[in-house]
Amino acid sequence: MENKERKVPEVVIRRLPRYYRYLDELDKSGKTRISSNALSEKMGVTASQIRQDFNYFGGFGQQGYGYNVKYLLNEIEDIFGISKGYKTIIVGAGHLGHALANYAGIQKRGFKIIGIFDNDEKKIGTLCNNIEILGMDELERFVVDNKVDIAMLALPKSAIEEVADRLVDCGIKGLWNFAYVELKTKKPIPVENVHLTDSLMTLSFKINQKMKN
Amino acid sequence: MENKERKVPEVVIRRLPRYYRYLDELDKSGKTRISSNALSEKMGVTASQIRQDFNYFGGFGQQGYGYNVKYLLNEIEDIFGISKGYKTIIVGAGHLGHALANYAGIQKRGFKIIGIFDNDEKKIGTLCNNIEILGMDELERFVVDNKVDIAMLALPKSAIEEVADRLVDCGIKGLWNFAYVELKTKKPIPVENVHLTDSLMTLSFKINQKMKN
Numbered sequence: 001m002e003n004k005e006r007k008v009p010e011v012v013i014r015r016l017p018r019y020y021r022y023l024d025e026l027d028k029s030g031k032t033r034i035s036s037n038a039l040s041e042k043m044g045v046t047a048s049q050i051r052q053d054f055n056y057f058g059g060f061g062q063q064g065y066g067y068n069v070k071y072l073l074n075e076i077e078d079i080f081g082i083s084k085g086y087k088t089i090i091v092g093a094g095h096l097g098h099a100l101a102n103y104a105g106i107q108k109r110g111f112k113i114i115g116i117f118d119n120d121e122k123k124i125g126t127l128c129n130n131i132e133i134l135g136m137d138e139l140e141r142f143v144v145d146n147k148v149d150i151a152m153l154a155l156p157k158s159a160i161e162e163v164a165d166r167l168v169d170c171g172i173k174g175l176w177n178f179a180y181v182e183l184k185t186k187k188p189i190p191v192e193n194v195h196l197t198d199s200l201m202t203l204s205f206k207i208n209q210k211m212k213n
Numbered sequence: 214m215e216n217k218e219r220k221v222p223e224v225v226i227r228r229l230p231r232y233y234r235y236l237d238e239l240d241k242s243g244k245t246r247i248s249s250n251a252l253s254e255k256m257g258v259t260a261s262q263i264r265q266d267f268n269y270f271g272g273f274g275q276q277g278y279g280y281n282v283k284y285l286l287n288e289i290e291d292i293f294g295i296s297k298g299y300k301t302i303i304v305g306a307g308h309l310g311h312a313l314a315n316y317a318g319i320q321k322r323g324f325k326i327i328g329i330f331d332n333d334e335k336k337i338g339t340l341c342n343n344i345e346i347l348g349m350d351e352l353e354r355f356v357v358d359n360k361v362d363i364a365m366l367a368l369p370k371s372a373i374e375e376v377a378d379r380l381v382d383c384g385i386k387g388l389w390n391f392a393y394v395e396l397k398t399k400k401p402i403p404v405e406n407v408h409l410t411d412s413l414m415t416l417s418f419k420i421n422q423k424m425k426n
Contacts, residue, residue: 010257011224013418017411025395044223080414081421095315098308104370105393105410111417149420150413157317174420176413180318182238190419192412197318198230199405200363200389201293204324205226206403207362207387208294 008056015053018043020076026069035066082110087146088176091163092154093118093133096178100152101129111150115142139163140170152176153183164191221269228266231256233289240282248279295323300359301389304376305367306331306346309391313365314342324363328355352376353383365389366396377404 022042026034040047054060060067060075077083088111090097100106101113116128119136126133134142142148151167153160157179164175164185174190177183183191235255239247253260267273273280273288290296301324303310313319314326329341332349339346347355355361364380366373370392377388377398387403390396396404 008422013415014411016418017408017414020414021395021408021411079421080417081424082414082417086417086420095308095311099312102308103393103409105408106413108393109410109414111413150416173423174416176416180316180321182234190416190423192416192419194409194412195230195234195318196316196407197322198227198234199407200319200324201230201233201295201322202226203363203387203389203403203405204293204295204299205229206405207299208292209221210386210403211294 012053012056015043015045016076016079019050019053020073020080023069023073023076027073032069033066034069039067077110085110085112086149088113088150088152089115089117089143089148090152090154091117091136091139091167092156092159093120093123093128094154097152097154098128100154101131113152114146114148117142136163139166143167143170143172149173150176152178154178157181225266225269228256228258229289229292232263232266233286233293236282236286236289240286245282246279247282252280290323298323298325299362301326301363301365302328302330302356302361303365303367304330304349304352304380305369305372306333306336306341307367310365310367311341313367314344326365327359327361330355349376352379356380356383356385362386363389365391367391370394 019039022039023034036047036050040050043050057075057079060072090100090113093116097116097118101116106113113129113131116131116133117136117139118124118133123133124135143151149172151172153163153175155163160177160179160181160183164177164183167175168185168187168189172189174192175183175185177191177193182193185191232252235252236247249260249263253263256263270288270292273285287296303313303326306329310329310331314329319326326342326344329344329346330349330352331337331346336346337348356364362385364385366376366388368376373390373392373394373396377390377396380388381398381400381402385402388396388398388405390404390406395406398404
């Protein structure tokens with residue numbers, strides 16, 4: 001793998017999950033090969049851009065002969081570490097926490113949700129998608145004992161920073177933040193802030209353009 | 214405005230909400246101007262890229278002297294049609310529907326949620342964030358009477374297509390789809406499929422890279 005030597009631009013990292021989604025569809029429909037032109041057309045990216053993107057990770061397949069779908073999928077899974085099966089927890093068992101626990105895509109990508117936490121006495125001990133909701137005082141012990149990789153933060157904005165700090169202190173590897181705030185952690189660990197409104201704005205742009213034309 | 218004449222690439226459309234978020238923060242902290250270099254550094258995009266992006270929409274401000282924050286914000290709001298205040302409904306009053314109804318960012322961006330729909334008799338007539346949940350049989354009448362612009366689809370995958378078709382038939386302008394499926398509508402209207410797992414995969418990539426180094 002070459003990815004140790006070259007810094008992969010953020011924009012390339014962000015394109016790979018889209019490639020992955022499409023390749024996964026192809027695979028499920030029984031396709032075993034795809035030409036770089038067909039991939040390019042579907043992705044709305046030039047074939048040369050696709051080759052450049054894949055070159056960050058050692059190429060991924062022959063030109064002319066096309067790409068092997070299964071092989072590409074496996075390579076992308078390796079790059080993302082998905083094949084390892086990340087262990088995740090959800091912090092916050094409100095509506096969003098429940099929605100995440102039930103979101104099919106998360107588990108299909110190999111992320112295992114092994115714990116859910118809340119500080120509401122009425123919720124503690126109940127089940128959410130067959131996982132028992134635990135109290136916030138058990139957070140550190142659970143993360144350490146189970147070597148949790150990722151915490152999904154489905155918490156109010158006001159609670160985010162304190163909880164993030166606690167998780168960083170007990171060795172969490174990454175945070176997936178849904179609160180409407182750009183989360184900064186005290187030690188630098190990978191954080192993805194989900195900005196749902198970005199996608200809603202893209203939608204409005206398209207609507208607005210259509211209404212003008 | 215020049216956006217009628219030039220087709221704006223998807224990647225540019227997707228960068229604008231990020232600019233917008235940052236400019237909004239600047240504005241709230243009392244900053245009135247920002248240099249293209251400072252904006253570039255914060256966004257992780259070259260200053261020339263930012264100028265190119267803004268050129269699709271007529272420039273947005275002088276070089277050297279920097280950009281006027283308020284002006285940029287207003288221009289971006291115009292481009293996205295946000296200043297109009299889109300009328301939206303949520304279809305599906307499960308956990309995700311409730312989470313969306315309570316998500317602060319949506320209303321802060323000027324999107325008004327005016328209706329929530331579900332087919333569960335137990336939910337119909339109850340309130341979700343102060344909005345009464347209506348039955349699915351009222352969907353068409355409500356959309357037409359209230360000139361609803363956008364429907365947020367917080368439905369199971371199995372119900373998505375039928376509901377999307379009903380909404381398209383009664384003149385909805387755009388769909389925001391959360392189901393784990395690439396939604397296609399029978400008439401071509403703007404659709405944004407939210408792929409939460411893309412962001413989770415980006416997070417895993419960063420974690421995986423860090424573990425290797």
